[in-house]
Amino acid sequence: MPKDSKKYAILLSLLCSSLFVSLIAQDRHPSYSEVTSLDSTTSKDSVTLLSNKPITLLDSISKDSLQSDSLGVDSLANDSVSPKKKKAGLTSVVDYKANDSIVFTHGNEVYMYGKGVVQFDGMELNADQIEMNMDSSLVYAVGRPDSVGDIVGRPVFKDKSGEYESETMNYNFKTKKGYITNIVTQQGEGYLTGGQTKKMENDEFYMKSGRYTTCDNHDHPHFYLQLTQAKVRPKKNIVTGPAYMVLADVPLPLAIPFGFFPFTEKYSSGIIVPTFGDELARGFYLRDGGYYFAINDYIDLALTGEIYTKGSWGINARSAYIKRYKYSGNFDLSFITTITGDKGLPDYSKMKNFKIAWTHTQDTKNNPNMSLSASVNFTTSGYTRNDLNSYYNSNSFTENTKSSTVNMTYRIPNSSWSFSATANITQRTQDSTLNVSFPNLTVSMGQIYPFKRKSVVGNERWYEKIQMSYSGRFQNSILTKQDQILKSNLIKDWRNGMYHNIPISATFNVFKYLNLTASFNFTDRMYTNKVMREWDTQQSKIVQDTTYGFYNVFNYYGSLSADTKLYGFYKPWKIFGDKVQAIRHIFTPSISFSAAPDFSSPRYGFWKTLSYVNERGETVTEKYSPFSNGIFGTVSQGKQGTVSFSVSNNLEMKVKSDRDSTGVRKISLIENLSANMSYNMAADSMKWSNLNTSILIKLTKGFNLQMSATWDTYTYQLDSYGNPVRVNKPRWTVGKGLGRLSSTGTSFSYTFNNDTFKKKDKKKNDNKQPQPQPNTLPPDPNEEPEDDTASEESDTQFGADGYAIWEVPWSLSINYSVNYGYGSFNKKKMEYNGRFTQNLSFSGNINFTKNWSFNFSASYDFDAKKIAYMNCNITRDLHCWSMSASFVPVGPYKSYNFHISVKSSLLQDLKYDKRGNSYSRLDWY
Incomplete structure (x- = not known):
């Protein structure tokens, strides 16, 4: 055979062998030819032996795609020319398992079915179907459709950066890079979902077409921010490019050029974004914006402000502090300048107001012998009317009196002595009146037995029962207007003094059933000035002259009282049944006698006599006390030789129990019915006091009826000027009875709810079958x-x-009070006409559905016969959003407020507010 023919035969056989191997490979994995390499440096026709699906990388991150050495296979052309390069091995063992089956191939490919798990070097991947190539260190995970077509077992990837759910997951063990589609991960308070994501080796993510939402229904969120591009640093922040908002799958024309969402596991400083709005009287505004300072783990500070286009502005500082097992508290300082109207016009006004609020609580474990507490709530008279937040706080508007107290107390260990310092401020916002008391120092000694023996031998002696205590006070106070407090003189305008009180008493048992108590009380008042009066003949009037010095005003009295208890029992006749077992009556009478000299006599000098001739030529003599204006008052006039009588009654009944035939239960018929009256034997006239009575009845559990009444015991006549005066004629001497009701009153409150009107089956027993x-x-x-x-x-x-x-859960609370007292004088009957005053307030709430809620509070003015104040609130829970509307429809503070915002604190500035107040002059119909 020619040499050329041999060459062609060898080449033909090689081609046939390659074709045969290719056919075998296609028969084993018929769709491998469709795979596109993840490596950007590898030729497109190379094979990854990973998946049967083509993968398209992000154009913007294709240069950062998985590295070429991750594949472990080169192109077929290079493979036929040069030997395969050896790659570095993995640094840790790869653990994998599956619930269903694991299939291995000759190419080191592993196929896991049924809840497969792969773990490597702190990384864990869970999915229902996982394909892994051990040579290339690549793994591919995907979910699997169930019998109804839903995808189950979606890939869940976990590492030190967090947990990520996705639709598909490609990951390289060596480079720690991956490609993810439709990612779902929680970052901070929100969720990052959707898009195409590239995971880098430093655990950062690059995302395209993702979504960020705080709605936990991340598969179909109620709202989200559509992110065109984003960089994610897990547990740190998200930086986005252009983004727009989508609400209920509807894109809104609300876009941002860029966004920054920080995450942190501990609190940190940052900017507080202001709220934008408008008001008719003050114009457009930016409010509640500023900076938050995370000073340390024990204290923080938020500085915010507000500014209006018509000139009004304000600043605010809020802080909270706490030290465990020692103390905690917060303070709020605010200053606002309110400008209404146009300058130069009659309706122009400019007001400056401020607020100081401080609360402090000390833990009792810190120092049991010394405590410091503070409750300060001070505002100028116009602050509430000009602060927007106060319009929707019913307590702020209906609160006419504000009080502030700071107290520090020290108790000497193993002693009965204690010391305290107090500062009090009470303000009446209606007329800007201030009652300031500062400083107040108190020294007290608890009860001691000065004559008690340390080593008791035998019976207790009578003088060992003598006990005494002491209390002393120094007080400095002033009653003035708000704008005059800083102009007052400490000596001339402020009232000050010292007060000492020493009570001494002893109780003895006489005749076994009688308790006898003897007591003596001494009181001393120390003043630095007194006010003398004299008649000015030239001006024909009384003038006053203040004399400064040191003056003691004291008084004392002694008393002796006796009391006992009498018990009475009554058992009903059998003919009335045996339901009532017995009725018990407890009768507690007491009688006391007290005596004191006349401290208004000239020898004491506590009272003076002033005589003058008035304009009608009549000689007038009157007594006055130079110390009547003292902070602790003065001593009373006349001798005291008073006998006091009082009785108290308690009525109870024992009845058979409905649950237990052998048991009984106790029912209170009258908890307390008391009356007291006194007679002053040493007085020249008006010896009888008024009759005071009170009653307490327990109607139901948690609902009591309590009423007190005062009965006038004397009659009235007209003086020479036609004015009614009380005369020394007891009512029973002229046939008008023991007394006439002069004042009484009661109040009650009750709450109705779903359980109030439910019928209760009285025949229930322990053997009843459960529902x-x-x-x-x-x-x-x-x-x-x-x-x-x-x-x-x-x-x-x-x-x-x-x-x-x-x-439908609901509740209605009603508070009602009624009082009766003297009104106008009836000259025909020579009696005062009675007058009723009533007060009614009510509040309630109702939840129409699980997420709809409505509550209100109101008060009714019986004199004006109309609702004096009402505040209504409607709230709607929109899952990841919240919506509320509050309005005051009646009264001088008509206003409304509409608010809708995201619940998450991270997106708390994603909100809308619409407000209106009394300045807007809204008419409600």
């Missing part, structure tokens, strides 16, 4: 809910009869 529990029908797996309403229906509960249990 079948409500069951919840599972949702149809083939039906995908379109919105949260469908998901709400999946939570519907059904009873044993198969019908849905329909229940």
Whole structure:
């Protein structure tokens, strides 16, 4: 055979062999020829032996695709010329398993079916179907359709950067690079889904056409930000290119040129984005924007401000601090300048107001002997009316009086002595009146027995029962207007003084059933000034002169009282049945006698006499105390020799129990019925006091009826000027009874809810068969809910009869008070006419569905016969969103507020607010 023929024969045989091998390979893997290489440096017709699906890389990241040495195979042309290059081995062992089956091929390919798991060097990949090439270190994972066509066992990739779910996953063990489609991963409070993603070896991700949302229904989120391009640094941040918002699958014309979403496991400093809005009186505004300072783990600070286009502005500083097992608190400082109207016009006004709020609580474990507490809520009179946040806080508008208190107390260890310092401020916002008391120092000693023996031998002696205590106070206060507080004089305008009180008492048991108590009380007041009065003949009026010095004003009295308890039992006759077992009556009478000298006599000097001739030529003599304006008052006039009587009653009943035939239960008929009255034997006139009564009845569990009343015991006449005056004639002496009701009142509150009107079966017993529990029908797996309403229906509960249990939670709270007192004087009857005053307030809430809620609070003015104030709120839970609307429809503070925002704190600035207030002059019909 010619040499050329031999050459052609050898070449033909090689071609046939190649074709035969190719046919065998195609018969084993019929679709391998469709595979496109993941390596950008490998020729397109090379084979990866991984998948039967073509893979298209992102154009923008194709240069960073999986490296060429990851394949472990070169092109067929190069393979026929040069030997295969040896690649470096893996640094760790690859562990893999599958629930169904594992198939190996001669080319070191592994096919895993049924919940396969691959683990390598801290990485874990789970999927229902996994294909792995051990030579090229490449792995491909994908889910598998079930019997109904749903994809199950989607790939889930885990490493130190986080956990990622996807539709398909390509990963290289050596380079730690991967290509992911339709990724699902949680980053911070949100979810990153969809798109085409390239995972880099440093755990960063490059994404195209992804979505970011805080809705946990990430398969079909209610809203998301469509990201054209994004770079993801797991657990750190996401940086995006142009992005736009999609709401309910509808793209909105709300776009951003770039975005930055930071993530952190600990709090950090950052910018607080302001809220944009408009108001009719103050114009467009930016408010609640500023900077948040994460100072350290114990304290933070938020500085925010607000500015309006018509000149109004404000600043605010808020901080919270805490130190475990020691103390915690927060403070809020705010200053606002409000400008309304146009400058130069009559309606122009400019107001400056501020607010100081501080709360501090000390842990009792820190120092049991010393404590510091603070509750400060001070605002200028116009702050509430000009602060936008106060319009929708019913407590701020209805609160007419604000109080602030700071207190520090120290107790001497193993002693009965304690010291405290207090500062108090009470303000009445209606007329800007301030009552400031600072500083207040208190020294107190608990009860001690000064004559008690340390080593007791024998019976206790009578003088060992004597006990005493002490309390002393220094107080400095002023009552003034808000704008005058800084102009006041500490000596002339402020009232100050010291107060000492020493009570001494002892209780003895006499005749076995009688308790006898003897007591003595001494009180001393120390002042630095007194006010003297005299008649000015030239001006024909009384003038005052303040004298400064050191003055003691003291008084004392002694008393002796006795009390006991009397028990009465009554058993009903058998003819009335045996339901009532017994009725018990507890009667507690007491009598006391107290005596004191007349401290208004001239020898004490606590009261003075002023005589003058008035304009009608009459000589007038009146007594006054130079210390009546003192901070602790002055001593009373006249001798004291008073006998006091009081009685108390308690009525209870024992009845057979409905649950236990042998048991009984106790029912309170009258919890307490008391009355007290006194007679002053040393007085010249008006010796009888008024009669005071009170009653307490327990109607139901948690609902009590309590009422107190005062009965006037004297009659009235008209003086020379036609004014009613009380005269020394008891009512029973002129046939008008023991007393006339002069004042009484009561109040009650009750809450109605779903359980209030439910019928209760009184025949229930322990052997009753339990009712079948409500069951919840599972949702149809083939039906995908379109919105949260469908998901709400999946939570519907059904009873044993198969019908849905329909229940709308609701509650209604009613607070009512009524008072009776003297009104105008009836000259014909020579009696005061009675006058009723009433107050009614009510609040309630109702949940129409699981996510719809409505609540309100209101008060009714009986004099004006209209609703004085009402605040209503409607809220809607939109799954990952929340919507609320609040409005005040009546009264001088008519206003409304509409708010919708994302729940997540990360996207808290993704919101919309619409406000209106009394400045807007809205008319409600």
